[in-house]
Amino acid sequence: MLKRAREEAFKPVDLASLVFLRVAFGLLLAGYQLRALLHGTIERNYVKTIFHFHYFGFEWLRPLPGRGMLWLDGVMVVAAVLLAVGAAYRAAALVFACCFTFQFLIDEAFFINHNYLICLLGFIFAAIPAHRACSVDAWLRPGLRSRTVPAWCLWLVRFQVAVPYVYGAIAKMNGDWLLHGEPMGFYLYMNRSNAVLKHLVYLPGMKFVFAWCGMLFDLLVVPATLWRKTRLLAFAALLYFHVSNSFMFHIGVFPWLMISATTIFWDPAWPRKLLPATLFPESDAPPTPERFRKPILVALALHAAIQLIVPFRHWFYPGDVNWHEQARHFSWHMMLRHKETLIRFRAHDPNSHTDAFINPNTFLNSWQVSQMKKIPDRIHQFARFLGDVLSFGKPKRVEVRVDAYVGLNGRTPERIVDPSVDLGAEPRRWGPAEWILPLATAIPDAQMPAPESETPDASDSMYSD
Incomplete structure (x- = not known):
């Protein structure tokens, strides 16, 4: 043969x-x-x-x-x-x-x-x-x-x-x-x-x-x-x-x-x-x-x-790949998820004992922001970048934690990363990330919105697959 x-x-x-x-x-x-x-x-x-x-x-x-x-x-x-x-x-x-x-x-x-x-x-x-x-x-x-x-x-x-x-x-x-x-x-x-x-x-x-x-x-x-x-x-x-x-x-x-x-x-x-x-x-x-x-x-x-x-x-990798997105690239997953998102980056400076919220738009263009807040690894990368930038010239490293909520395919938004973890100091490793929280919400039996409903914001749609 x-x-x-x-x-x-x-x-x-x-x-x-x-x-x-x-x-x-x-x-x-x-x-x-x-x-x-x-x-x-x-x-x-x-x-x-x-x-x-x-x-x-x-x-x-x-x-x-x-x-x-x-x-x-x-x-x-x-x-x-x-x-x-x-x-x-x-x-x-x-x-x-x-x-x-x-x-x-x-x-x-x-x-x-x-x-x-x-x-x-x-x-x-x-x-x-x-x-x-x-x-x-x-x-x-x-x-x-x-x-x-x-x-x-x-x-x-x-x-x-x-x-x-x-x-x-x-x-x-x-x-x-x-x-x-x-x-x-x-x-x-x-x-x-x-x-x-x-x-x-x-x-x-x-x-x-x-x-x-x-x-x-x-x-x-x-x-x-x-x-x-x-x-x-x-x-x-x-x-x-x-x-x-x-x-x-x-x-x-x-x-x-x-x-x-x-x-x-x-x-x-x-x-x-x-x-x-x-x-x-x-x-x-x-x-x-x-x-x-x-x-x-x-x-x-x-x-x-x-x-x-x-x-x-x-x-x-355990869990739904459309949720955690780990090892999703190069797998031909196209148009399989829409995510509604809300995200805040919180920086704590142990040198001055102060806290601040960081606006991602200061460092990223609009497309990068829209794509970052849906995917835990990108959130992690940006948190590490913020940790490096905010810690420059300081004796103690600034801590960066993230409040990130994601609603997958019509689900109620829920936390996707552990807010207690200093992602700015967390190393980027090969394999499942323990700080990514599992998907807990079942998809609802949602009905199509009525014709007179307002147009939802499409800025977060995953048309980029």
């Missing part, structure tokens, strides 16, 4: 669908980064910020000084365009992937699942020869031209695109989503002015229809798109799902990226039916040398193992 799999991995397959995805990925990401640059997002989030939240193990990482982050974004725009047209393709893909990943790792408060996917796809493009056709490189180097690539290239991309869908479905298999229809009920209510949804929001059970359909879509879209008989229906559902998500949640490039990426499950030669035959060479790629085959298969197996195992690491 392993021998057969090894043989299948290096059989030639048409590269036309990979070429399409290369072009779509490059152009979408060039536009994504250019928009961030022109709208001031890069300057606001990476140049003018005082404090950055860190991924565990990357506390040492800092933004480039001065206007370096703006130049970095410009480099990404150029690299993405070069990737799309296949000019200096390998170098362009690697430069884009490294730069995007560097920016991604600087501030954990800006974590979004689709940015993680972009990092992965960027490095995958650097590893596969998707420039053997319809590229500047192939035009300049005729010996590079080919209509095929080894099958592992296609299946690696298919695997990576499938992971967010499948694990997104698994994450939705929880009581809040399936049994209570939350936070889908909240999301529908927040979009009640939408021309289509306004007729559906107040229908009984509609939140359950959307919740269950969302889970089933994620679970079935990949096999339904791979199977020719259901492909057209699956793609129609895909278009509706992602376009409606784009209008409901304003989640940037993600819907359009996934619409483009999901075409990788079609017949690999499908773009040839739409484009002139002269754009694609007729020769096959030379077979992969035997000495390279084993290292390639080992690397593929290692990558697959990481992608399959890492999303489940939160199972080693």
Whole structure:
């Protein structure tokens, strides 16, 4: 069986669908980064910020000084365009992937699942020869031209695109989503002015229809798109799902990226039916040398193992991951929680025996504040930062304690961190944090608010998954 799999991995397959995805990925990401640059997002989030939240193990990482982050974004725009047209393709893909990943790792408060996917796809493009056709490189180097690539290239991309869908479905298999229809009920209510949804929001059970359909879509879209008989229906559902998500949640490039990426499950030669035959060479790629085959298969197996195992690491943490948020990143948990929050940071100076409340907005921008107060680890990081700043030049360290209340998916707000613990002095450790209080409140059987009710504050919604 392993021998057969090894043989299948290096059989030639048409590269036309990979070429399409290369072009779509490059152009979408060039536009994504250019928009961030022109709208001031890069300057606001990476140049003018005082404090950055860190991924565990990357506390040492800092933004480039001065206007370096703006130049970095410009480099990404150029690299993405070069990737799309296949000019200096390998170098362009690697430069884009490294730069995007560097920016991604600087501030954990800006974590979004689709940015993680972009990092992965960027490095995958650097590893596969998707420039053997319809590229500047192939035009300049005729010996590079080919209509095929080894099958592992296609299946690696298919695997990576499938992971967010499948694990997104698994994450939705929880009581809040399936049994209570939350936070889908909240999301529908927040979009009640939408021309289509306004007729559906107040229908009984509609939140359950959307919740269950969302889970089933994620679970079935990949096999339904791979199977020719259901492909057209699956793609129609895909278009509706992602376009409606784009209008409901304003989640940037993600819907359009996934619409483009999901075409990788079609017949690999499908773009040839739409484009002139002269754009694609007729020769096959030379077979992969035997000495390279084993290292390639080992690397593929290692990558697959990481992608399959890492999303489940939160199972080693007691309690509801949507509450404590530990080990939640890189698990493809998307749009699964809405949190109402109230937080106060209390500083006690043992040197002067005085107390003060600290306003987070003094050190954080509005987005960082909204994302910090929902997640205990970010609360902890900021408390440690306050402890360092307020203790500077003093013989005794200033103590920082936190009163933080969180209401998860319509529950009554309750304390999420132990207010007696000096979080400013608490070390950041790998593993479950004892100062995070367990979720004690059951989700209520809440009814949809009446149409005349005031619009709830959406500033704390977790649209950033």
